[in-house]
Amino acid sequence: MTGLVLKDIRKSYGAVDVIHGIDLDIKQGEFIVFVGPSGCGKSTLLRMIAGLEEITGGDMTIDGERVNDVPPSKRGIAMVFQSYALYPHMTVFDNMAFGMRIAGESKEEIDRRVRSAADILQLTKYLDRLPKALSGGQRQRVAIGRAICRNPKVFLFDEPLSNLDAALRVATRIEIAKLNEQMADTTMIYVTHDQVEAMTLADRIVVLSAGHIEQVGPPLELYERPANLFVARFIGSPAMNIIPAKITSAGASTALELTGGRISSVDIPTAASELGKTASFGVRPEDLQITTGEDFLFEGTVSIVEALGEVTLLYIEGLVQGEPIIAKIPGILDVKRGDRVRFTADKAKLHLFDAAGKSYRAS
Amino acid sequence: MTGLVLKDIRKSYGAVDVIHGIDLDIKQGEFIVFVGPSGCGKSTLLRMIAGLEEITGGDMTIDGERVNDVPPSKRGIAMVFQSYALYPHMTVFDNMAFGMRIAGESKEEIDRRVRSAADILQLTKYLDRLPKALSGGQRQRVAIGRAICRNPKVFLFDEPLSNLDAALRVATRIEIAKLNEQMADTTMIYVTHDQVEAMTLADRIVVLSAGHIEQVGPPLELYERPANLFVARFIGSPAMNIIPAKITSAGASTALELTGGRISSVDIPTAASELGKTASFGVRPEDLQITTGEDFLFEGTVSIVEALGEVTLLYIEGLVQGEPIIAKIPGILDVKRGDRVRFTADKAKLHLFDAAGKSYRAS
Amino acid sequence: MQQLLFAIFTMVGGVLACVVYFFGTNFLLDKMFPSKGLTGAQASKNLRITNAIRPWLFMAPALFALTVYLVYPVFESVRLSFHNRSGQQFVGFSNFAWMINDGEFRQSIFNNFLWLLVVPALSTFFGLIVAALTDRIWWGNIAKTLIFMPMAISFVGAAVIWKFVYDYRAEGSEQIGILNAVVVAFGGTPEAWMTIPFWNNFFLMVILIWIQTGFAMVILSAALRGIPEETIEAAVIDGANGFQIFFKIMVPQIWGTIAVVWTTITILVLKVFDIVLAMTNGQWQTQVLANLMFDWMFRGGGDFGRGASIAVVIMILVIPIMVWNIRNATKEMEGH
Amino acid sequence: ADLKFQPGEDAKFNWQSFEDFKKGHDLKGQTLTIFGPWRGEDEALFKVVYAYFTEATGVEIKYSSSENYEQQIVIDTQAGSPPDVAILPQPGLIADLASKGHLTPLGDETKQWLLDNYAAGQSWVDLSTYKDKDGNAALFAFPYKIDVKSLVWYVPENFEDAGYEVPKTMEDLKALTEQIVADGGTPWCIGLGSGGATGWPATDWVEDLMLRTASPETYDKWVTNEIPFTDASVVGALDEFGWFAKNDKFVDGGAAAVASTDFRDSPKGLFASPPKCYLHHQASFIPSFFPEGTVVGEDADFFYMPPYASKPELGNPVLGAGTLAMITRDTPAARAFIEFLKTPIAHEVWMAQTSFLTPYKSANKEAYANAPMKKQGEILLDSTTFRFDGSDLMPGKIGAGAFWTGMVDFVGGKSAADVAGGVQKAWDAIK
Amino acid sequence: MIASSRSPLVFVVHLSVLLLVALWTLPTAGLLISSLRDKDQLAVSGWWTALSTSSQNLTGRAASPETQVERDGKFVIAGRLIEEGDTKVSAFGFRPLQPTAFEAGAEADIGDGQTLTVREDGSYEIVSPTKMEGTRGQRIFYTASVPPRFTLDNYREVLNAEGIGASFINSLTVAIPATIIPILVAAFCAYALAWMPFPGRAILIAVIVGLLVVPLQMSLIPLLRLYNGVGAFFGVPAKTYGGIWLAHMGFGLPLAVYLLRNYMAGLPREIMESARVDGASDFDIFVKIILPLSFPALASFAIFQFLWTWNDLLVAMVFLGAGNEELVLTGRLVNLLGSRGGNWEILTASAFITIVVPLIVFFSLQRYLVRGLLAGSVKGG
Numbered sequence A, B: 001m002t003g004l005v006l007k008d009i010r011k012s013y014g015a016v017d018v019i020h021g022i023d024l025d026i027k028q029g030e031f032i033v034f035v036g037p038s039g040c041g042k043s044t045l046l047r048m049i050a051g052l053e054e055i056t057g058g059d060m061t062i063d064g065e066r067v068n069d070v071p072p073s074k075r076g077i078a079m080v081f082q083s084y085a086l087y088p089h090m091t092v093f094d095n096m097a098f099g100m101r102i103a104g105e106s107k108e109e110i111d112r113r114v115r116s117a118a119d120i121l122q123l124t125k126y127l128d129r130l131p132k133a134l135s136g137g138q139r140q141r142v143a144i145g146r147a148i149c150r151n152p153k154v155f156l157f158d159e160p161l162s163n164l165d166a167a168l169r170v171a172t173r174i175e176i177a178k179l180n181e182q183m184a185d186t187t188m189i190y191v192t193h194d195q196v197e198a199m200t201l202a203d204r205i206v207v208l209s210a211g212h213i214e215q216v217g218p219p220l221e222l223y224e225r226p227a228n229l230f231v232a233r234f235i236g237s238p239a240m241n242i243i244p245a246k247i248t249s250a251g252a253s254t255a256l257e258l259t260g261g262r263i264s265s266v267d268i269p270t271a272a273s274e275l276g277k278t279a280s281f282g283v284r285p286e287d288l289q290i291t292t293g294e295d296f297l298f299e300g301t302v303s304i305v306e307a308l309g310e311v312t313l314l315y316i317e318g319l320v321q322g323e324p325i326i327a328k329i330p331g332i333l334d335v336k337r338g339d340r341v342r343f344t345a346d347k348a349k350l351h352l353f354d355a356a357g358k359s360y361r362a363s
Numbered sequence C: 001m002q003q004l005l006f007a008i009f010t011m012v013g014g015v016l017a018c019v020v021y022f023f024g025t026n027f028l029l030d031k032m033f034p035s036k037g038l039t040g041a042q043a044s045k046n047l048r049i050t051n052a053i054r055p056w057l058f059m060a061p062a063l064f065a066l067t068v069y070l071v072y073p074v075f076e077s078v079r080l081s082f083h084n085r086s087g088q089q090f091v092g093f094s095n096f097a098w099m100i101n102d103g104e105f106r107q108s109i110f111n112n113f114l115w116l117l118v119v120p121a122l123s124t125f126f127g128l129i130v131a132a133l134t135d136r137i138w139w140g141n142i143a144k145t146l147i148f149m150p151m152a153i154s155f156v157g158a159a160v161i162w163k164f165v166y167d168y169r170a171e172g173s174e175q176i177g178i179l180n181a182v183v184v185a186f187g188g189t190p191e192a193w194m195t196i197p198f199w200n201n202f203f204l205m206v207i208l209i210w211i212q213t214g215f216a217m218v219i220l221s222a223a224l225r226g227i228p229e230e231t232i233e234a235a236v237i238d239g240a241n242g243f244q245i246f247f248k249i250m251v252p253q254i255w256g257t258i259a260v261v262w263t264t265i266t267i268l269v270l271k272v273f274d275i276v277l278a279m280t281n282g283q284w285q286t287q288v289l290a291n292l293m294f295d296w297m298f299r300g301g302g303d304f305g306r307g308a309s310i311a312v313v314i315m316i317l318v319i320p321i322m323v324w325n326i327r328n329a330t331k332e333m334e335g336h
Numbered sequence D: 001a002d003l004k005f006q007p008g009e010d011a012k013f014n015w016q017s018f019e020d021f022k023k024g025h026d027l028k029g030q031t032l033t034i035f036g037p038w039r040g041e042d043e044a045l046f047k048v049v050y051a052y053f054t055e056a057t058g059v060e061i062k063y064s065s066s067e068n069y070e071q072q073i074v075i076d077t078q079a080g081s082p083p084d085v086a087i088l089p090q091p092g093l094i095a096d097l098a099s100k101g102h103l104t105p106l107g108d109e110t111k112q113w114l115l116d117n118y119a120a121g122q123s124w125v126d127l128s129t130y131k132d133k134d135g136n137a138a139l140f141a142f143p144y145k146i147d148v149k150s151l152v153w154y155v156p157e158n159f160e161d162a163g164y165e166v167p168k169t170m171e172d173l174k175a176l177t178e179q180i181v182a183d184g185g186t187p188w189c190i191g192l193g194s195g196g197a198t199g200w201p202a203t204d205w206v207e208d209l210m211l212r213t214a215s216p217e218t219y220d221k222w223v224t225n226e227i228p229f230t231d232a233s234v235v236g237a238l239d240e241f242g243w244f245a246k247n248d249k250f251v252d253g254g255a256a257a258v259a260s261t262d263f264r265d266s267p268k269g270l271f272a273s274p275p276k277c278y279l280h281h282q283a284s285f286i287p288s289f290f291p292e293g294t295v296v297g298e299d300a301d302f303f304y305m306p307p308y309a310s311k312p313e314l315g316n317p318v319l320g321a322g323t324l325a326m327i328t329r330d331t332p333a334a335r336a337f338i339e340f341l342k343t344p345i346a347h348e349v350w351m352a353q354t355s356f357l358t359p360y361k362s363a364n365k366e367a368y369a370n371a372p373m374k375k376q377g378e379i380l381l382d383s384t385t386f387r388f389d390g391s392d393l394m395p396g397k398i399g400a401g402a403f404w405t406g407m408v409d410f411v412g413g414k415s416a417a418d419v420a421g422g423v424q425k426a427w428d429a430i431k
Numbered sequence E: 001m002i003a004s005s006r007s008p009l010v011f012v013v014h015l016s017v018l019l020l021v022a023l024w025t026l027p028t029a030g031l032l033i034s035s036l037r038d039k040d041q042l043a044v045s046g047w048w049t050a051l052s053t054s055s056q057n058l059t060g061r062a063a064s065p066e067t068q069v070e071r072d073g074k075f076v077i078a079g080r081l082i083e084e085g086d087t088k089v090s091a092f093g094f095r096p097l098q099p100t101a102f103e104a105g106a107e108a109d110i111g112d113g114q115t116l117t118v119r120e121d122g123s124y125e126i127v128s129p130t131k132m133e134g135t136r137g138q139r140i141f142y143t144a145s146v147p148p149r150f151t152l153d154n155y156r157e158v159l160n161a162e163g164i165g166a167s168f169i170n171s172l173t174v175a176i177p178a179t180i181i182p183i184l185v186a187a188f189c190a191y192a193l194a195w196m197p198f199p200g201r202a203i204l205i206a207v208i209v210g211l212l213v214v215p216l217q218m219s220l221i222p223l224l225r226l227y228n229g230v231g232a233f234f235g236v237p238a239k240t241y242g243g244i245w246l247a248h249m250g251f252g253l254p255l256a257v258y259l260l261r262n263y264m265a266g267l268p269r270e271i272m273e274s275a276r277v278d279g280a281s282d283f284d285i286f287v288k289i290i291l292p293l294s295f296p297a298l299a300s301f302a303i304f305q306f307l308w309t310w311n312d313l314l315v316a317m318v319f320l321g322a323g324n325e326e327l328v329l330t331g332r333l334v335n336l337l338g339s340r341g342g343n344w345e346i347l348t349a350s351a352f353i354t355i356v357v358p359l360i361v362f363f364s365l366q367r368y369l370v371r372g373l374l375a376g377s378v379k380g381g
Ligand SMILES: Nc1ncnc2c1ncn2[C@@H]1O[C@H](COP(=O)(O)OP(=O)(O)OP(=O)(O)O)[C@@H](O)[C@H]1O
Pocket: A013, A016, A018, A036, A037, A038, A039, A040, A041, A042, A043, A044, A045
């Protein structure tokens, strides 16, 4: 089985191109997460896979069969909408049974499948309720249950957890992870804004930006080796600190002059031709450590201290134009606003991007 | 000045009591955050302070004046609604100027104040737009700007960031923090579901549950010394792991028998009378460390590994009935599903609660 | 020219008077109990007073008009229904006794029930269909306008139009009524539609349905647009076809609006008389209550007693609808 | 005011009466509101007439009308805002207004005037006398502008071509009817359709035939229900009508078409080629519905619906209709207007235009605008009996209800006895 | 829309809408076409045949014998039966029973040695060896194929009628304030019923719904009596524009309040609360927030109310009177029909003349019937 294949998929609304040619190969059973900034086309792509939007160009195949013109109900997909999209006038049971009733399944079969889905999602108690009598988390579970009952080959989620509160979000996320395990043969495609969801659930993450793919890869690969500035800033929260720099010596290890004048070196090889070029130097907030030694990366005045208990966020303003540099230090610190602090970082965890934003390491 | 004082405030809708007697003393200029599970009465309390809901019982004073029967516009408050509540047919400027126009301020004064608020919130470019032409974050800022223009004594926010995406949420949060600094004399009361917001913004956090106060205190105090089980589980994400235990020896340090049979001791004094009683032993996921030694707290089989890059979450199931125990270990680990792992923790960071849920340490 | 000036002057004057009332009274109220710019106990006391008075200021003109133009006539009708034809002599229940024994009245009641069953149902149904279908096609707005058009045609016009449709010419001569022309084209014999007892009721109902569908359509179309698109997409994915989506997903979700439209048209049907008056004047067993009332009220000098008693019956028929609405209003109020 | 015929200019007008009237009445500055049934062309014609009143008295007239004049006058009188003078074509309605005390009696002098000056004067006095609130009879109305209904219309050239003669007796008419059928033609066009008033043309037929088969007294008893509708005389008249209308060969389209053919369309059959019919019974107003350009008297003509030769004692009865003026608010101007209607000039001015007939003997016949009108006027003047349209005299529920529907049922196949029984039942119900 | 919308179902949708639109417009189309037709044709052939050439049996009359000329010793009357044009004569006759006895162009012997010839183009010639007498011309029956003929005469007749312009203004004078005033009054009332707490609110709403059903005709006499009383008391006429505006308002209010209240109750509560916190009184809130936000509801009701007042005849007749100065357009047109009715050509044309203004109103207000007015105000809005 070949799973789902997108070949140069394009979408335009009238003259506006929204998706600019997406190539993607999804294996059966894979859990794929689409992330990207608002408006980059995640939902559009998902809806094209579902068959809810027409495909303007390119080919889409599921299990080797071209499905561009196959109606949604014949694609073997199920979808969980961002806004639940429950049928407000039907009970939970009817909501889940609707698809099967339409398909003309037998009463027993419907009953069996709904009950088993309800079991998995702990909804058995609520089968007779209307959606409006359910809490947000329960509604979301019904939406998922409805999708499960369809027994799909491909499972689509569009920001399914975005309307839930923190605790529910964690709980439901774990349920989805379990579901993925139980339905090992089912391909899942998941759109989210949420870092944690993306990192924890995905087999592979697809980072989209303005209608094209920036990088595809397993979560940790994206975290450790972002292919470009965009991905680097997008994955991880708070975002990676980027400091403009100039390459002062190239080679197996590269020396840089950071804005502010400090000289640093990173263990990333660069070609000699890069010498003298401007680059972007990146370090994640959680990779920064406080040091009192002389071997620091940079030094700054703390403008905001955010103590979260578990970690403390320090904001250092003025070093880079416009944005503060953020450091995330574990535990509770005794740093106050106005303190001058020096930071250092593990050399292996530093990033370097060329003027066009491409990572020097990614090769 | 005395700020805002709530004395035995109660609220019922018909026969349903929603708020059961809240006593709270808020100093002028303080930043207070209300947190609590959905439906606990946060919004209701805030709306009573605003004067949008009638107060069923008790007294509320602002600056020493009893305001129970004072209409909203006379209380010197401003409110940012959970759902922006912008006037859709007015431009950003008019939205912000509306209150002042009603109050009959001069044209120049209106212009001056709106522009200064817009400056603070970086809205100057959008003053002529209608709300529908703004992005979510901008709309939220307009709502805040509208409140600022009222020049209130008390600033009320009801989950102002709840529908924003992660990046916007961080940015707006920082703006609110700055605002709080600039308006040092203004009392702010802020309702949120979000841990991080509560921890980073609050001078004091008020934890509510089912219409009464569980604990009031500065964020780190709540994190480090939760007064009871409810607060312990509510503050911190993922929530504190709670393991049922039995007190096997009381005194300056207490020995416990945890479920599963391990014996442990914590540096929390207990009275002799507590001996033999059941208790709840608590440890935060981020306080757990992996150990290979024999001095471990407990041992378990990893059922889920969530690698977030910066940290890794390990879920250990089966130790406690119903819920997994979660450990949050920094960095990227080489632990796989099914591995048996031992955990230990710093003794100072352990928590112990009595059968009623009250912390033994809190006295 | 002079007339035009006068017209403009009166129009502006009338509208202005109305505006002045609302602004004036509110200005006075705020002057008497000032609160703006003030603080403290006095301000809040004044605000509470104004808040108690203001609803009545807002409603005063409406309540006045409703009382004078509708409530008062209702009581007058009830009074008249117990009096004789000139309204001067008290006659007890004899008008109602007459009514029960009157064959024409019974015929009217029967016909009215037919109308109540058919017209609101079909108007709403067609309005719904049109609203739903036109949302999906590019020329939907044109279609809607055309279907709305009958509402804009004056009653005189509507009557002419349908006389043209139902016109009957003897068999063999050229039919100028389209209905008969169609019948003849299919080899049938032409019929004088208006004279076929029982069925002629339906031919009359068609006219009202034709007119009212536009009304139902405008309101239902707005409601349909309020349905979350996602629920429909979810149904598409669930494999539902157009009909299933419409009847199982969309219709149940706008049930409330359908009920409002249904109510409004039902009430209209109870009042309808001009169509019957113009087309048959109740002949050939097409009489309906409103026309019967009109008949007794004004024909041949008028019998106010009997006319009023029929009006009272019409008003009694609406009580179930009223009760239903009271229930809805209170239910809604709880939600507020 | 603009006068259509300048006083003194045309000798056929009785200008003296105008001058006399002018001398006796100076009511300058007053206004008179008149409510009448005339709209459209008729309204314009009436305007010409009352311009002379204004010219003579200085009274400004405000005329209004309404499609639903019947209902309008009820509302206006009932609400206490009646016009000064109301002109209505329905004796039944007038009776009601009188009984509710809304009308002012015109006095014995007017009664005498009618007896003296109108042909068949007693008929007119009877028609104008109603019971007031207290049950006392008085003259309340003044008949003005009469229509003759006892007319049969035909196309002279068609008669010529076919060699038919205008019948002088009812027997002849029946013979002619059969003759036409024998010649392969269809004799009659009958259409009862009139929207909500469908059926009324048949009532004219029945009334006309009633006057030719029964005495005027029987007729009067019939319209007041002193004899029941089921009386043999009534059933007889119904059957007479049935002889014409219920025979498929006698009517265009067959009997089934009678009820549903519009009375306005029905006469057009006379002018079809080949003619759909040769005869049409209808009142004097019908030429308005003839094809455009039809000249009455040449392209189309009429003859008096003949009486039975076998019943000479009934003479020449005429069935008609007309409007009656009454004072709904007693003002000097209103009184003066009634006086004005007594002047020949008030009749002649309208006679000189169209669609106006009068039984006023002193009005100059020569003033009629054309020969056909004059001929109709003569029928009116020659009549030995004049009877007002019976259905208008009956209570509204009958005359404008059960009778109409009954006639529709009758041509639809019901027997005369059944129909009469049904109407009588309805009449009993409203007693 | 949904991708599957390319399925054959779409054609069904188009087709059904087309069918419905056709059914709904057909009667009106008939009216429109009829209003453009010749008034004699109107009553003899269906309007759908208006576009096709029809074969008709017609009757004409030759010129009177006074116009005869002598030619070659014979007396000749010549002329045309029909205007020059597309009309073609196929057959003719001189007896009503044999209207098609002769083919066009043939010579018919009409007795006395006279012959009649009618040619295809409609010209005729009567030739007689002797001088003809009389004043009436010979009747000629002919069968002609008449091409479609349309005329604006009907409209011209209606529009040229005396007083039409004045009535038009009267109608506007009635309809415009009678639309605006009730909307204003109803909107204030609806707001109070939707958003201002006071005792007895639910009952009041129910009563208003109940009043929806009061038959208009019922109220006429008591009201007019009241008017007369009031008029007499103040010494002013009872029938005034003010009176009819109030009457239209009274009759239109229940539905207006019912619809508007339903709409306003659905507006987001937070906007009102926000304004209240901003210090706005209920009056400010109503004028500055509710009114602009209720535009779709106000516009739809405005359309309906305008339609009713514009097309109303009864209320105007009763409360304004039927005199020439105050007659409204509907009244004027009805009067035009003449006391005996049946002038279909006038009816049809006037129906279309009255429809124009409401349609303009509908079109100009239709664009306010948009949704999305609340966009941006609240989350999810
Ligand atoms: N019907 C449409 N017509 C024109 N443009 C559209 C339409 N629907 C979506 N777009 C545009 O397509 C782009 C992609 O939209 P899409 O909903 O896929 O974004 P997204 O990545 O899902 O964003 P979000 O995270 O906010 O949901 C957006 O810029 C949007 O403006």
